[in-house]
Amino acid sequence: MELSNVSYVILGLLFLRPGSGYDVKQIADHSTRHFWAISFGQIYPELKRLTETGLVEVEETPTGSRQRNLYRITAAGREALSTWVADTTRGPYEVRDEMLLKLFFSDSVAPEEQRALLDAIVARHRAAADELRATGEMLRQKHAKGQLPHSPVRPEVLRFGIELHNWLADWYAGFRTKLEGEARPAPEEEVER
Amino acid sequence: MELSNVSYVILGLLFLRPGSGYDVKQIADHSTRHFWAISFGQIYPELKRLTETGLVEVEETPTGSRQRNLYRITAAGREALSTWVADTTRGPYEVRDEMLLKLFFSDSVAPEEQRALLDAIVARHRAAADELRATGEMLRQKHAKGQLPHSPVRPEVLRFGIELHNWLADWYAGFRTKLEGEARPAPEEEVER
DNA sequence: GACGACATGTAAAGAGTTACATGATTAT
DNA sequence: ATAATCATGTAACTCTTTACATGTCGTC
Numbered sequence A, B: 001m002e003l004s005n006v007s008y009v010i011l012g013l014l015f016l017r018p019g020s021g022y023d024v025k026q027i028a029d030h031s032t033r034h035f036w037a038i039s040f041g042q043i044y045p046e047l048k049r050l051t052e053t054g055l056v057e058v059e060e061t062p063t064g065s066r067q068r069n070l071y072r073i074t075a076a077g078r079e080a081l082s083t084w085v086a087d088t089t090r091g092p093y094e095v096r097d098e099m100l101l102k103l104f105f106s107d108s109v110a111p112e113e114q115r116a117l118l119d120a121i122v123a124r125h126r127a128a129a130d131e132l133r134a135t136g137e138m139l140r141q142k143h144a145k146g147q148l149p150h151s152p153v154r155p156e157v158l159r160f161g162i163e164l165h166n167w168l169a170d171w172y173a174g175f176r177t178k179l180e181g182e183a184r185p186a187p188e189e190e191v192e193r
Numbered sequence C: 001g002a003c004g005a006c007a008t009g010t011a012a013a014g015a016g017t018t019a020c021a022t023g024a025t026t027a028t
Numbered sequence D: 001a002t003a004a005t006c007a008t009g010t011a012a013c014t015c016t017t018t019a020c021a022t023g024t025c026g027t028c
Helices: A005-016 A021-030 A040-052 A075-086 A098-104 A111-144 A154-183 B005-016 B021-030 B040-052 B075-086 B098-104 B111-144 B154-183
Strands: A056-060 A069-073 A093-097 B056-060 B069-073 B093-097
Touching: A005 A021, A005 A040, A005 A056, A005 A069, A005 A075, A005 B098, A021 A040, A021 A069, A040 A056, A040 A069, A069 A075, A075 B111, A093 A098, A093 B111, A098 A111, A098 B005, A098 B154, A111 A154, A111 B075, A111 B093, A154 B098, A154 B154, B005 B021, B005 B040, B005 B056, B005 B069, B005 B075, B021 B040, B021 B069, B040 B056, B040 B069, B069 B075, B093 B098, B098 B111, B111 B154
Parallel strands: none
Antiparallel strands: A056 A069, A093 B093, B056 B069
């Protein structure tokens, strides 16, 4: 049976630690979301499929009368995961960025609207970097409590995200400054000093 | 009627210059594809819709008996485009990167496979930067022939792409070096589960 | 004459999001 | 009490890709 990337996200997160579908969603939203987002509408059916094919196993662990299915990756699941990771060949880098699209066509609007757009983009990337820093803090605390397995890679990937968004914010901010400079051959207006 | 981002990509490209559906695809593949990809299956139905709503207009310009529909953006279309660009609020930054996903879970494979993965990622971003440089060269030639309208923004967005992929390639290359350095001192220490 | 580029379109399948529906537990 | 969080799941919808189907034109 063919596994999708969604399957591997789930498999990978359950490899890190067992959990419910809800847990998978929480962790995904603080980690893989930044390069592969998944939703409940994908998670629950996929967990069923993975259970049927024996790549994960379920244990029912209700709290009182609130149901809870605890999923664990199996040996077959770990096998499938590492086979997938080892296949180094495929994989495009796909970006969907509506704001960059607007910037690309922003010759069609007034300069101040163009600048407002750039400001919004800069703010977005600063906010993304902040969010990742907060995630990092949370992760360090969980790790101190022994709730997360050691990894040489994952904290670095987080740092990667922070540095990337900083770089992006800086690039757009620099571009905004540059545009402003070009827009004014400066007649009698006072230049900033 | 609600317009999708695909509509705006088409509208924006026809704003740059009139063309056929085929032309739109060609230009998109060398420009907006890097932040918003579109396919024929979207373009032809969407051009029909945009024509029906009066945002673009068609002229039939066959070459011999090979049909060709030349589309032009209308005043209403330009209006819709600039209204969309001026709305500065929305817009997440979405990335789908299977290779980064693999890297994130690569604690599950042997170090040499991890390194091979990083090499492949570096190669991908170098190739992407090269491709964008080639696009830039092509664009400069078209511009010299007067086939493209002047823009302060679009060449900068291209440069942005080149610099971004260079930054990404450098980051992954640096990370690979770092991992190799760490791999040497202590071979003991392992994973809990 | 064959091949690659030009050109238009539809249909089916696949991927992903959003809304809905339901209910328990915990913290304020 | 009531709001937030935990928890599971389905259905409808939207978006996107891929495959198919058809045909012309220019060039090697």
